[in-house]
Amino acid sequence: MFTVKGTGRGNFVAGKSVHNQRIERLWRDVRLCVTQLYYEVLHSLEEDGLLDLSNSLHMFCVHYVFLFRLERDLQSFTEGWDNHPLRSEGGLSPNQLWIMGHMQNSSANSEEDLQNLELFGTDWESFDGTNDEPFGVQVPQIENPLSPAVMDTVKSMFNPLAPSESYGRDIYISLVQYIGSL
Numbered sequence: 001m002f003t004v005k006g007t008g009r010g011n012f013v014a015g016k017s018v019h020n021q022r023i024e025r026l027w028r029d030v031r032l033c034v035t036q037l038y039y040e041v042l043h044s045l046e047e048d049g050l051l052d053l054s055n056s057l058h059m060f061c062v063h064y065v066f067l068f069r070l071e072r073d074l075q076s077f078t079e080g081w082d083n084h085p086l087r088s089e090g091g092l093s094p095n096q097l098w099i100m101g102h103m104q105n106s107s108a109n110s111e112e113d114l115q116n117l118e119l120f121g122t123d124w125e126s127f128d129g130t131n132d133e134p135f136g137v138q139v140p141q142i143e144n145p146l147s148p149a150v151m152d153t154v155k156s157m158f159n160p161l162a163p164s165e166s167y168g169r170d171i172y173i174s175l176v177q178y179i180g181s182l
Contacts, residue, residue, distance in 0.1 A: 069167070069168050
């Protein structure tokens with residue numbers, strides 16, 4: 001970073017960061033509890049020759065099966081994280097702290113409160129007054145190579161959220177085989 005931006009800029013922390021412990025811990029937990037599993041499943045499919053990243057059919061099947069599963073697991077993680085106790089906050093959860101903050105700082109103007117709720121989570125340091133950035137992670141669209149009739153059949157035969165002891169790997173393989181047989 002020094003060689004690219006030069007010294008004396010002060011816009012990043014060099015060395016070990018002690019200022020971002022909570023967010024670093026959050027990313028560690030997201031990786032360990034959710035994304036590491038999908039990383040391993042997708043890499044094993046690729047290593048076993050069952051997933052070709054240049055094959056649009058394979059990419060469609062990956063999106064069809066794993067995006068729903070990943071979204072469900074991330075939502076479950078979010079609910080747990082928002083309600084876990086923080087030792088440094090007397091055992092209160094982030095949700096409890098947020099509600100308490102609103103109760104302690106309540107105003108008589110309920111319309112102002114609604115506006116404050118809409119602004120919750122805004123990063124004011126980088127906010128430029130426009131709200132043109134989409135929410136969440138943006139995954140590139142994969143074009144559906146199937147006809148509407150085939151897609152209806154796929155939806156009726158393959159539930160991407162069905163129980164799976166291989167975390168969706170078996171559903172993906174069955175879907176690729178089915179579509180390949182058409």
